[in-house]
Amino acid sequence: MTPLVIVRVRPGQAPDTAGLRTLGAASILAPATVLVAGRDCQACAAEFGRRQGVARVVVADHPGLDPPFPERLAPLVADCAEGHSHLLAPADSFGRALLPRVAALLGVAMASEVTAILDGQTVICPTHAGNIHTRIRLRSRPVLLTVRTHGFAAPQPRPGAPAPLDILTPAPEVIATHPGVRLLAFHPAPAGRPELSYAERVVAGGQGLEAGGDFAPIEALADQLGAAVGATRGAVDAGLAPNDWQVGQTGKIIAPRLYIGVGLSGAIQHLAGIKDAGTIVAINHDPQAPIHKAADLALVADLYQALPEMIRLLRKLEGS
Amino acid sequence: MNILVPVKTVADPAHPARPLADGSGVDLDGIGHGLNPFDEIALEAALQLREAGQATGVLAVSVGPPSWGDGLRTALAMGADRALRVATPPHPAVPDPLTVARALAAVVRREGSRLVIAGKQSVDGEHGQTGPMLAGLLDWPQATNVARLTLTADGLEVTREVDGGLECLALPRPAVVTTELRLNRPRYASLPNILKARRKPVEEITLEALGVIPTPGREILGVTAPPMRPPGLRVASVAELLHHLEQRGLLP
Ligand SMILES: Cc1cc2nc3c(=O)[nH]c(=O)nc-3n(C[C@H](O)[C@H](O)[C@H](O)COP(=O)(O)OP(=O)(O)OC[C@H]3O[C@@H](n4cnc5c(N)ncnc54)[C@H](O)[C@@H]3O)c2cc1C
Numbered sequence: 001m002t003p004l005v006i007v008r009v010r011p012g013q014a015p016d017t018a019g020l021r022t023l024g025a026a027s028i029l030a031p032a033t034v035l036v037a038g039r040d041c042q043a044c045a046a047e048f049g050r051r052q053g054v055a056r057v058v059v060a061d062h063p064g065l066d067p068p069f070p071e072r073l074a075p076l077v078a079d080c081a082e083g084h085s086h087l088l089a090p091a092d093s094f095g096r097a098l099l100p101r102v103a104a105l106l107g108v109a110m111a112s113e114v115t116a117i118l119d120g121q122t123v124i125c126p127t128h129a130g131n132i133h134t135r136i137r138l139r140s141r142p143v144l145l146t147v148r149t150h151g152f153a154a155p156q157p158r159p160g161a162p163a164p165l166d167i168l169t170p171a172p173e174v175i176a177t178h179p180g181v182r183l184l185a186f187h188p189a190p191a192g193r194p195e196l197s198y199a200e201r202v203v204a205g206g207q208g209l210e211a212g213g214d215f216a217p218i219e220a221l222a223d224q225l226g227a228a229v230g231a232t233r234g235a236v237d238a239g240l241a242p243n244d245w246q247v248g249q250t251g252k253i254i255a256p257r258l259y260i261g262v263g264l265s266g267a268i269q270h271l272a273g274i275k276d277a278g279t280i281v282a283i284n285h286d287p288q289a290p291i292h293k294a295a296d297l298a299l300v301a302d303l304y305q306a307l308p309e310m311i312r313l314l315r316k317l318e319g320s
Numbered sequence: 321m322n323i324l325v326p327v328k329t330v331a332d333p334a335h336p337a338r339p340l341a342d343g344s345g346v347d348l349d350g351i352g353h354g355l356n357p358f359d360e361i362a363l364e365a366a367l368q369l370r371e372a373g374q375a376t377g378v379l380a381v382s383v384g385p386p387s388w389g390d391g392l393r394t395a396l397a398m399g400a401d402r403a404l405r406v407a408t409p410p411h412p413a414v415p416d417p418l419t420v421a422r423a424l425a426a427v428v429r430r431e432g433s434r435l436v437i438a439g440k441q442s443v444d445g446e447h448g449q450t451g452p453m454l455a456g457l458l459d460w461p462q463a464t465n466v467a468r469l470t471l472t473a474d475g476l477e478v479t480r481e482v483d484g485g486l487e488c489l490a491l492p493r494p495a496v497v498t499t500e501l502r503l504n505r506p507r508y509a510s511l512p513n514i515l516k517a518r519r520k521p522v523e524e525i526t527l528e529a530l531g532v533i534p535t536p537g538r539e540i541l542g543v544t545a546p547p548m549r550p551p552g553l554r555v556a557s558v559a560e561l562l563h564h565l566e567q568r569g570l571l572p
Contacts (some may be wrong), residue, residue, distance in 0.1 A: 098452075110418075126446075128346060133546055140535070178492070249446070250500075250501055296550075296552045299555050314571070317566070
């Protein structure tokens with residue numbers, strides 16, 4: 001049994017957390033092959049070679065694989081599938097677009113958003129906005145999975161020699177697939193804070209922030225706590241936060257040790273994204289808001305008073 | 321150009337789902353149902369293109385049980401020109417995504433559709449597989465999680481919501497697009513249109529007639545509820561909140 005892990009490459013950069021943790025999920029099964037396909041991916045490949053749980057690294061370094069369009073990557077991955085028991089990719093915008101396309105090319109079923117691997121064929125997938133845990137068995141081979149990476153740990157560095165590295169030259173027809181698909185522009189969301197998907201602490205804001213016209217109170221508290229910033233769909237739709245910050249069924253699924261939800265109601269679709277958070281704190285002036293019922297610690301208060309006070313007290317704690 | 325919009329009927333998403341006592345499935349008793357919200361957005365996008373003169377017809381297709389005919393009637397009431405149900409065997413109650421994608425690919429070929437606009441996921445199963453699987457089966461370009469869509473002379477320009485920001489792509493047609501929440505606000509079907517839709521036919525065809533053999537590649541073994549959280553605590557002040565957070569070791 002050898003799983004194949006497909007990771008996202010950013011030219012010249014080290015592996016991302018999602019890729020490393022997907023490897024962690026695969027190592028539950030057996031030592032894995034890691035497919036590193038993209039442009040300028042030597043650094044990324046070398047780092048995977050130095051991790052535990054890696055049997056082999058396959059590197060396909062080609063300018064035509066950047067950006068990693070599923071149209072081109074899927075046939076490449078399908079070609080690498082032979083000899084592998086499983087294909088795993090992260091359940092993020094990279095893996096979600098890619099792996100079903102690979103499944104179609106291989107003619108096999110797959111499981112999405114896996115949170116637990118019970119055995120080689122059986123997994124748990126949260127469905128119905130996280131209110132149901134579905135046990136799925138896949139009968140076809142290879143077994144294809146996208147995994148929710150927050151529940152899996154990145155493997156440690158390995159002692160001794162790195163894993164062997166194989167070079168794969170992508171077939172010209174793979175690189176030439178769908179030449180009409182072109183990247184016109186990429187507009188990055190503001191960065192600089194901890195990554196929302198893996199942050200220890202997250203402060204999330206909702207439409208309650210509309211009164212003030214911006215997310216400044218949320219960002220100030222987040223910075224005081226060294227936290228990432230999250231948002232509801234309501235806040236994103238209102239233009240208060242970029243789409244990259246949306247948490248929930250159709251945004252990011254997060255599992256921070258501390259989640260503080262401010263000025264948001266706690267809709268089913270938002271709660272779907274925070275079910276695995278350690279401690280959930282709610283700050284909302286409506287005592288009936290559903291978020292209070294979902295919270296471990298609930299404070300009924302106006303956010304425009306509570307947040308500045310919280311920052312003041314935190315600074316005092318820091319100083320003492 | 322005719323546009324194909326795959327649609328699925330789902331249980332009311334505002335209602336928290338619970339497992340049946342025997343864990344064999346989800347308890348749907350007394351829960352209303354309707355079109356998957358992302359499919360309504362897909363349908364709205366297709367209708368807007370038709371209304372702008374950029375498409376000639378909109379075909380809504382469900383691959384599933386007879387009860388999904390209700391969702392197709394809603395699609396007709398919203399303005400779809402035609403509705404087609406691909407009938408599936410009684411077990412499993414909901415066909416797996418690969419079977420659905422294969423059936424849709426067969427319909428696309430029969431109808432000569434040049435654009436498929438699908439929801440990016442269903443709100444019940446949440447697989448998010450159908451769109452990219454269909455694109456793979458047809459070997460068409462794909463754009464998932466689309467929040468802006470414009471048709472160009474021979475292709476499309478889209479904005480995708482992806483991790484880290486917004487990605488703008490150009491792709492040729494034919495293509496498969498899946499919809500994000502912010503693409504549009506779907507219209508409501510008016511009462512007269514709902515009444516009219518009742519008299520419109522929902523066409524039917526079987527998987528078999530399309531040459532699709534359902535594969536038993538995936539089996540649902542059972543469902544459970546997620547672990548319950550212990551009951552929470554109401555705190556009276558910011559100071560008390562911080563005290564609890566400090567005790568739990570959650571402050572930096
Ligand atoms: C298919 C689908 C998918 C969805 N996916 C997601 C998703 O992934 N993520 C998501 O978040 N939503 C999602 N939604 C939307 C979701 O249903 C809710 O509409 C949304 O989460 C509401 O956002 P909100 O809590 O910010 O706004 P509201 O529900 O309007 O809540 C605002 C809250 O702020 C409180 N408030 C206002 N002013 C103050 C103040 N001064 N101080 C304290 N409290 C205040 C109010 O009491 C209220 O409870 C989805 C919906 C659909 C249909």
